Amino acid sequence: MDKRKVEENFFKGMMIASTLIVVGSLLAVLIVVLLKGAPALSLSMLTQTPKGGYYLGKEGGILNAIVGSLYLAGGATTIAFVISLPTALYLNEYANRSKLASFTRHSLDILWSVPSIIYGVFGYTIMIYLGMRASLLGGIMALTLLELPIMIRAMDEVIKLVPLKLKEASYALGATKLETTLNVIAKQALPGIVMAILLALGRAMGDAASVLFTAGYTDNIPGSLFNPAASLPLAVFFQLGTPFPEVQQRAYASGAILLVIVLSLSIASRLLTKRFMKYVIR
Amino acid sequence: MFKPHISVEKLNVYYEGHHALKDVTVDIPEKRITAIIGPSGCGKTTLLKSLNRLIDLGDGVKVSGRVLVDGVNIFDNGVDVTNIRKKMGFIAQMPNPLPMSIYDNIAYGPRIHGAKDRKELDQIVERCLRAAGLWNEVNNRLKEPASKLSAGQQQRLCLARALAVKPEVLLCDEPTSALDPISARHIEGQLVTLKKDYTILFVTHILRQAKRLADYVVFLYLGELVEHGPAEEVLTNPSDPRTQAYLKGEIS
Numbered sequence: 363m364d365k366r367k368v369e370e371n372f373f374k375g376m377m378i379a380s381t382l383i384v385v386g387s388l389l390a391v392l393i394v395v396l397l398k399g400a401p402a403l404s405l406s407m408l409t410q411t412p413k414g415g416y417y418l419g420k421e422g423g424i425l426n427a428i429v430g431s432l433y434l435a436g437g438a439t440t441i442a443f444v445i446s447l448p449t450a451l452y453l454n455e456y457a458n459r460s461k462l463a464s465f466t467r468h469s470l471d472i473l474w475s476v477p478s479i480i481y482g483v484f485g486y487t488i489m490i491y492l493g494m495r496a497s498l499l500g501g502i503m504a505l506t507l508l509e510l511p512i513m514i515r516a517m518d519e520v521i522k523l524v525p526l527k528l529k530e531a532s533y534a535l536g537a538t539k540l541e542t543t544l545n546v547i548a549k550q551a552l553p554g555i556v557m558a559i560l561l562a563l564g565r566a567m568g569d570a571a572s573v574l575f576t577a578g579y580t581d582n583i584p585g586s587l588f589n590p591a592a593s594l595p596l597a598v599f600f601q602l603g604t605p606f607p608e609v610q611q612r613a614y615a616s617g618a619i620l621l622v623i624v625l626s627l628s629i630a631s632r633l634l635t636k637r638f639m640k641y642v643i644r
Numbered sequence: 645m646f647k648p649h650i651s652v653e654k655l656n657v658y659y660e661g662h663h664a665l666k667d668v669t670v671d672i673p674e675k676r677i678t679a680i681i682g683p684s685g686c687g688k689t690t691l692l693k694s695l696n697r698l699i700d701l702g703d704g705v706k707v708s709g710r711v712l713v714d715g716v717n718i719f720d721n722g723v724d725v726t727n728i729r730k731k732m733g734f735i736a737q738m739p740n741p742l743p744m745s746i747y748d749n750i751a752y753g754p755r756i757h758g759a760k761d762r763k764e765l766d767q768i769v770e771r772c773l774r775a776a777g778l779w780n781e782v783n784n785r786l787k788e789p790a791s792k793l794s795a796g797q798q799q800r801l802c803l804a805r806a807l808a809v810k811p812e813v814l815l816c817d818e819p820t821s822a823l824d825p826i827s828a829r830h831i832e833g834q835l836v837t838l839k840k841d842y843t844i845l846f847v848t849h850i851l852r853q854a855k856r857l858a859d860y861v862v863f864l865y866l867g868e869l870v871e872h873g874p875a876e877e878v879l880t881n882p883s884d885p886r887t888q889a890y891l892k893g894e895i896s
Contacts, residue, residue, distance in 0.1 A: 527740040535753040536730035550743040641743045641789045
């Protein structure tokens with residue numbers, strides 16, 4: 363066989379192998395978590411808060427952490443979305459190629475790579491300064507900080523891809539910048555905007571370090587923004603840290619629940635956007 | 645013999661230092677079809693996009709000179725650019741439907757200019773789709789995404805969309821260049837029908853198309869206006885050697 367053909371086949375093989383490793387590790391994670399958690403999965407895991415002695419293997423569930431995580435990630439994602447979409451639109455349609463825009467993008471890229479424990483510690487410092495206790499509100503604030511760079515930069519990238527010809531079409535009809543931005547650009551970029559929200563939401567749902575000090579942990583469901591809130595990643599952490607095998611098993615079950623929540627949110631929002639997807643110009 | 649509708653006076657356009665239009669002065673006749681011809685990169689599209697100030701969207705664009713539409717210089721500081729663009733309908737080279745339904749594509753313009761009444765919008769949509777010769781093909785699927793139409797249908801949709809805001813002028817940038825010959829014929833036919841109500845300018849580099857459609861011809865070469873006049877005069881008996889060379893196919 364000639365050399366170029368060997369070369370071609372070799373690199374094609376390498377690429378396929380790499381892809382298989384990626385897909386394989388995803389499957390491996392899913393299988394391990396589900397298999398190890400399955401025996402401990404029960405309705406009471408989902409519907410009860412920890413009873414006395416839960417961490418020693420007695421009765422109860424992790425409803426506190428499920429609800430806590432939904433509150434924390436839901437609140438943070440909502441706030442982050444309200445800030446991110448205008449920022450991403452501004453960067454592209456109003457401030458594009460300005461010094462301010464490139465400075466903002468650089469700052470966001472740096473913030474994206476900041477470890478989440480730093481956001482936790484930062485939030486904690488601010489909270490002490492304000493005299494706040496670990497609370498749902500504190501956790502939401504820390505997670506919002508964590509989500510912002512992810513959401514803005516992800517939206518930024520898809521809004522950048524909206525073709526000039528669509529903007530021209532809108533402007534040529536006498537539309538203002540705002541009308542064009544909201545009616546045409548945001549619509550065309552909608553699937554990407556939803557992906558950006560999911561990316562940030564997934565990150566917030568799964569983050570333990572930023573909520574450790576800011577939201578704390580509790581066996582109760584938070585009744586107000588100023589109560590501490592439990593979260594699934596910390597539930598996994600605390601249960602896996604006990605010396606009891608049955609409690610460790612529950613840690614895997616909690617992980618599985620976290621995975622299922624993130625996956626179903628992702629699938630649900632994809633189905634929702636499908637309705638709008640069909641209008642997107644390719 | 646032609647009543648001017650648009651007067652371009654000493655128009656100069658620079659793109660980040662590149663001098664794209666040089667001292668262009670020309671009157672565009674009302675309710676006629678004017679063809680802007682010339683080789684690629686000679687400033688045809690720039691001239692067209694100056695007339696609705698779509699060139700404003702580019703970076704580092706500088707303009708001097710005047711463009712009078714109904715006696716108003718559209719480059720004056722106090723002028724509301726959205727009103728100018730409403731007056732000057734624009735058809736792009738590539739069909740560019742908006743990311744919405746067929747109906748909403750047409751209703752988009754009237755809506756941003758304040759039309760809310762559903763019945764009124766229904767009427768506008770039907771009238772414009774008929775004027776663009778598309779009504780019979782789409783009247784039973786107005787809610788479908790515009791992107792599902794063929795390229796030829798999309799271009800007629802864009803024509804209908806331009807008509808929906810009641811412009812006085814239609815600016816067409818090689819509107820048939822991305823279309824198959826049958827769709828192109830369709831668009832050409834619509835333009836001829838529309839000229840009784842609209843002043844039409846179209847950019848083309850197809851000489852035969854200019855011959856078929858144009859009442860008036862503007863020939864640009866390297867950013868300069870070389871020659872302009874009634875179509876039969878410029879296309880059959882040009883006075884400038886550069887126009888003669890272009891028409892003979894020696895430069896393109």
